[in-house]
Amino acid sequence: MTTPTAVAVTPAKRQSFRFIANRKAATGVVIVGFFVLLAIIGPWIAPYDASARSADLLQPPSSAHWFGTTHLGQDVFSQILVGTRGVVFVGFLAGAIATVLSVVVGVTAGYLGGTADDSLSALSNVFLVIPALPLIIIITSLLERSTDLMIALVIGLTSWAWNARVLRAQTLSLRRRDYVEAARATGESTWRVIFFEILPNLTAIIASGFVGTVIFAVMSEITLAFIGITTVSEWNWGTILFWAQGQQALASGAWWWFVPAGLAIAILGTALSLVNFGIDEFVSPRLRSAGKSKIKTATGATVRMRVGFTPVLRTTPLGETPVSPHRPAVPLEQVPPAAHASLGEKEPA
Amino acid sequence: MTLSDTSAARTGEAVLAAEGLTKHFPVRRGLADLLARRSRVVHAVDDVTLTLRRGRVTALVGESGSGKSTVARLLSQLYSRTSGDIRLHGRISTVRGGRAFRAYARRVQMIFQDPFASLNPVHTIRYHLTRALRIHGNGGRSRAELEQALHALLTRVSLTPPERYLDKFPHELSGGQRQRVAIARALGADPEVLLADEPVSMLDVSIRLGVLNLLRDLKERLHLAILYITHDIASARYFADETLVMYAGRMVEGGDSETVTQRPAHPYTRLLIESAPDPDTIQGSAQAAAEHTPEDRAGGEPPSLIAPPTGCRFHPRCPAVMPRCSVELPPRLTVGDADGHWAACWLYAPDEVGK
């Protein structure tokens, strides 16, 4: 249970990781971590060479092939394992690129204002106006051979505009905050104001923008692979789906070829969204589940904590005198005699 | 802290002066304006002239929205001014960011009106103060020196023991404590001028008193020139040497604090002083409070600053309004009851005084 009351006593350092305490976020982090691990060790633990043909054509899942085989007898499970790396790599790299760009463009535009703002926001608007997926399709077909790196670059370079816009708007509102003005009045230089006063306050937006872009990048990459735009030299989940779809896996009843990759994407996406929830709630104290949302009153009834109707833990029937829940008032008898003795020292008015 | 070289002899010397300071904020315009080809501005500050002197506290009082904070921000050069000059030690100073601004900031520091907004929520008190010291080279050369300087700062604003506050975040402090951190930060720059914008508005009277005593102490010990902006006229009387009154973007009266608060000359100042609650004159009766109400004589709303009244801006509400008030802008006119007491009111024009 996290209550804001805990915050005040928590030392400063621990704050940055507080969002992990959120259950949703923690689940998300664990799953994402699992996929990252797979991305690293996937190719080593894969039971087969993902591209190797075998005599088991289009076999349903079995102990030899956990997720069955393709029309060429390739092992789907190995393909998923090997494919994780590309997905995770592209997702995170593209997310990082887009985030850096959006921060640079958005914050600079927002903070500097004037001509710099006009041209930078025009630039991001142009990128916003151009439809992202078709643009990515065009750019990737520009590249002779699209490696994962290239795809990550393309996705990253084309998908920063939205975040830049959000960041700009936020920076605009931060720029006029008193503490930024105060920092300037103290004599901070422009870059210090941007990096040390404004950016830390944007951390949450940047982080959730990053997570959002990672989701977008993963989806884009998989979509691109699925519609056959990018090269399929490196295995990723989209490639698996591309082959499955090209070979009509679903119509031929080879669900095992189609389902695992899709589920893997959905799980990774959900995990990332969960992390995002965590960040969101971390940022906005109001979203932070303020402990329990339901509480028990003294009579055992459950009431919901909500605005406008403060819960009452204990009521006293009208005739009776309410007692303090903490500590009874000190009975007069217990007052040490010294107190009475000093009565005369009443202060002058 | 190298303020010891100041000698009392130089007390009273003008440090920061503003002449004809004017600030107009452009107003976002609607379609109607476009069609009418109007260009509208908020006349937040018009033609303000004031001088801050060494070792003296100048109070600035006035209605809410009369432009007091804007004057402070103009003086700290956070806002560019529409017109007018700011003189630092007699030299006209216009800085827009960069090194020059920093040099200016070192001498002129500002305490913001809202202590909840002016500290960055993500930084500790230590960070805020360290920056203030470092930027202006007061942080010493070693860690130990820095630590010592930080302690000295916090001790000066009575946040003791300093260790208890250094590593806290702003939200962990009470309003009064934040206010004092803001003051400490301003002091960290070792300035000559302190622009304190309502530094005590949100505090209960006891904490308020503590802060004001600190300011007075600073004035006396370090010979700071202080601009003290407040709604609490009584505190201006107690802490300021000089009091200026603003109304609708203009200075309407100025002079020695005691004179201005006890013998207000301008009708607005009178209204202000009469409006201020005073338990010593009327005691403890809601009934009585309702009876003698100064606004009966000067009712009405504060004027629009977009289309301010012509002539004297107070004339629509003034109980002593004369025909010329609505056409001619009154200049600063000497009141004559005390040295340096002036009012921008036609009542004190030589030709009127005779009547």
Added chain:
Amino acid sequence: MKNILQRVAFYLFTAWAAITLNFFIPRLIPGDPVRSMISRYQGQLNADAIQSLYILFGLDEQKSLWQQYLDYWAQLFRGDLGLSFTFFPAPVSQVIGDSIGWTVALVGITTVISFAIGTLLGVLAGWRRGSWVDGLLPATTFLSSIPYFWLGLIAITLLAGPGSFFPSSGGYEPGLVPAWDQWFIGSALQHSILPAFTILISSVSGWILSMRNMMVTVAAEDYITVAHAKGLPERRVALAYAARNALLPNVSGFALSLGFIVGGTLLVEIVFSYPGLGFQLFQAVGAKDYPLMQGVFLVITLSVLAANLLADLAYLALDPRTRREG
């Protein structure tokens, strides 16, 4: 004056920049429409046809890119989008005209419905935190994390097929002629249920989430407490006070998503064989059909800009604070 002019100039500049990019980007792609066509037909088209196609498409004359660019603008000002290569010599405007209606109808209506449902659920979830609606969130998140095409294909496999009520592809039953009659509209509706439903499933969660968060934020505002203090009926506090204010930020998101209707529907149309603009764009990219690509991009650009304008206006209409008169 300056402000509005600035706004107009800004829109014009964005349009110009986007159109220019739209012009140049496709031309950076190596290869040309003729070879794409040859490749597409993989041997079905005789190699001799190459020359005739170059002549046909007018690609035999060498024109500098700059000249082409100028010509393009001249064309645009005449309201002429050129001729499509894939459907040579059909004018691009006709190709777009044929397909845009479908996209707008399917995706437009679903976007509106999704926004409406999502917002409503978001209001509920945000207002009664911890209730069942709030519990729905992880589930909708999961659904929206599923790649759209995957969801669509699974839906087709499981739900569509011979004898099923849901057709697996197309915008209406083959053999029908578009007309405003019961058969056609009925068929079009029937064909749109499955795609619409899958779009809904994958997009509604976003709206729920943003609306919920806004609701939670707004619910903590003073005026909500005041509304409670006033003893107003719960429903009025929730709708007229909380939801009304929470809606504001969502409006611009909604307007923008209207702008992305055209561009964002590629996969729906691919998966469900829907005869819309997204699929045309996809094909045009594959076929190096510059005029068609440019045409579709133009439509998208203009619709996003229009949506932006709409967002501006909607904000103006909904938020009295922006209607400041001084």
Added chain:
Amino acid sequence: MIEALGDVQSAPAARSPRRREPVLEIRNLNVDYGLGDDAVHAVREVHLTLHRGEVLGLAGESGSGKSTLAYGATRLLPPPGVISGGQVIYHPRDGDPYDVLALTPKQLRAFRWAETSIVFQGAMNSLNPVHKVWVQLTDVIRAHTPGLSRPAQVARARELLGLVGIAADRLEAYPHQLSGGMRQRVMIAMALALEPQVVIMDEPTTALDVVMQRQILRQLVHLRERLGFSVLFITHDLSLLVEFSDRIAIMYGGRIVEEAPSGALYRDSLHPYSHGLLNSFPALRGEKRELSGIPGSPPDLRAMPSGCSFHPRCPKRFEPCDTHVPPLGPPPDVPDAATRTVACWLHPTAAPVG
């Protein structure tokens, strides 16, 4: 009803203690932020009685729990606030008294505004920015008087604005089109819409200049004369309180430490904290006095000093102060003891309230 209160007007409640008749009794109220061990006890064992027709001022240290008390008593405290015990007994004009804390949400809704209305500190944020003034005025009328026709509602809204001195054409305005003072007055008008018995005001004028402040308060006092409601007035401005209220209660560290008629408190405060407060504000007129202030810093709610929470700062602390919490009750040793209470071992009460 207004006529019925006419005699109250001619003989103010505060001046005639024998006729004091309670409208709102807060008994042993405890309000926490959070639950269990993490809870911050922001209001502890507060006893406070608001009498018919009086203005009760509430002052005290910032952070002492004044707002929490006001919101807790009306059950408007946002999460994580919870009321951990006590009673808030309301005495309707006719009918039996009842405990506000025991009301169901539905009853509470009916109770609110019709019986007790509240004016919050920030008027800017108290008005819904997207609805016009008349909408916000009439919706409260509609909610509580369902039968009333639309024109009648608007007429009532117009009348209400008239009460607070705002031209009727301002009904069509949006909140942002009004100045801060006007908004504050709209809130006051709204608070009076249903002629409630109790109006709670939490620092309604802090951000305004004295001219505006007085203008608003003057109207309030006039209205009270006419309508006869009681006011719980929270502010830091002691001089304002002394001038405007009949009685003043002082809070410190979540407790009421002293309560007395305002004149009595100003002249002769019993609790060292009250005394310190009254010696901390400068006077505008008359001789300049020496201001002593209160040394030390406010208590940390999380780590409250044992015994009397003021004892670490108290110049007169003695033996029992750091171990025993002094009960609130009439002081034994002053002439006007019947009209005042204090919680201090210097004046140990013989008959603690509650």
Added chain:
Amino acid sequence: ACGESPNANRANGQAATVLNVGMPNGPQTENHNPFLESSSGAILGYRWQIYEPLALANVIRPTDKPKPWLAQEYSWSADLKTLTVTAREGATWSDGQKFTAEDIAFTYDLIGKTDGINRFALPIVSATANGNQASIVFERPQFVNEARILRDIPIVPKHIWSTIADPATDIIKNPVGTGPYTLKTFTPQTTTLAVRTEGYWQQLPQVKELRYTSYNDNNAQTTALANGESEWSFVFIPNYETVYIAKDPENNKIFPAPVIGIHALYINTTVKPFDDPVLRRAMNMVVNRNDIFVQASAGYFHPEITSVTGIPTPAGDPYIAPEYKGQTHKVDVDGAKALLTGAGYTYEGTTLKDKSGKPVKIKLTDPAPWSDYITSLEIVKDNLSQIGIEATLDKATQDAWQKSVEEGTFEATFRWTNGGATPYDMYQTIMDGKLLKPVGEVSQNGNFGRFDNPEATAALEAYANATDDASRTTAMNTLQKIFVEQMPAIPVGADNAGGAYNVKNWVGWPTAEDPYAPAQPTQPNAVDVILHLKPAGA
């Protein structure tokens, strides 16, 4: 009340009057210009139901004499440069005008004059009409183009087309042809043709209405075929037994007839050590065509090429040289190894080393989205490893691939050849020296592998220009010999001009037993197929 609506009687559309044809090409734009490959008429194939050609050559029986159609009869001059055609008696245009030889002459003249619609780059010198005869004169002997000239040129009415300003850019809103059908309605999704009521020159077909539906992609088309929504189409169906046939084994049929046009692994003969024919022959010996057939083309789509000459059978049987008759490809790893070691190649472990001692490596390239080619390459890669060649698979974008193929910078790639009535076209695509360009320069039409063999060039030239069968046979045999010995490209699968159809409502489709026409709805022969159809059970 709703009588006016075109959809009103749609609901009770009888199965036995309508035939649903489908193609997987996405939404169409109205364009009925029969000369344009980009027209909806061409893409869906319905142009051939409205416009008819002179004669119907059957690409799956290339040696059969083309069946006279709008030409009552036709004859070639001895030098094969002049075609004389007698116009069909009794044929009328659908607007009621009589069909004459003028129309034939006009059509060929139009094509000769308009480069944009001269799809086969026919060297037409003149086309004139004389009575009911038209004669078309060509610059060169047209033996290899005969089928195209007769079959692939739709004849258009002079009285309408002579008024058309630009026949290359007109969409021919109201198509008027001699065929059995007229346009009824067009929508981007479906084009409907109605059978003519009168004036057709032979007995009208029994299908009263033809509906051409365009599905967005192969999957949609396949689904429609499988569930009977679509009754005739030409589409690649992966795993067709399960996906298509098994859904309705009684009625769902395919007829994938091979034509003379092949898919082969082009090898860049300028790259060492692949300039060595021995190495190429050895590679050919290990390619497992059956695996490719079964796994990459679903066991039907690109019929396996068995003849060592690369000529698809049975269509090309008559052309196969006597010495290669009956000789088929066999996977022979040991033979290949022996061949290589005999020619100076060595093995180090399992790695093949060329004569200079370098390990033999090859990069196989194809565009990523072409899954059948990529699958084939996967198999080839596997096969080559058996003789110690390390192959890598390089999946490029289509454009990059195209560039590398045309400029000759690839090492090996799967690609198609031109097809035609004789093996001339396929050999020409692979071996024609006239198309030879230096590496780096674009060669659009063929010889991507930069195969430089003057003898082959000469044989191709001789074949195209020969006026008698004997010299043609000689040239063809030479070509085969060169191909087999030099192996400039490794033939794998044939093109197929077949289709998938449904016999539930209509019977009379071409089958392996009665291959009277290729079962492909976009071929000119489609009109013949429709004329063969009868309601099932009737």
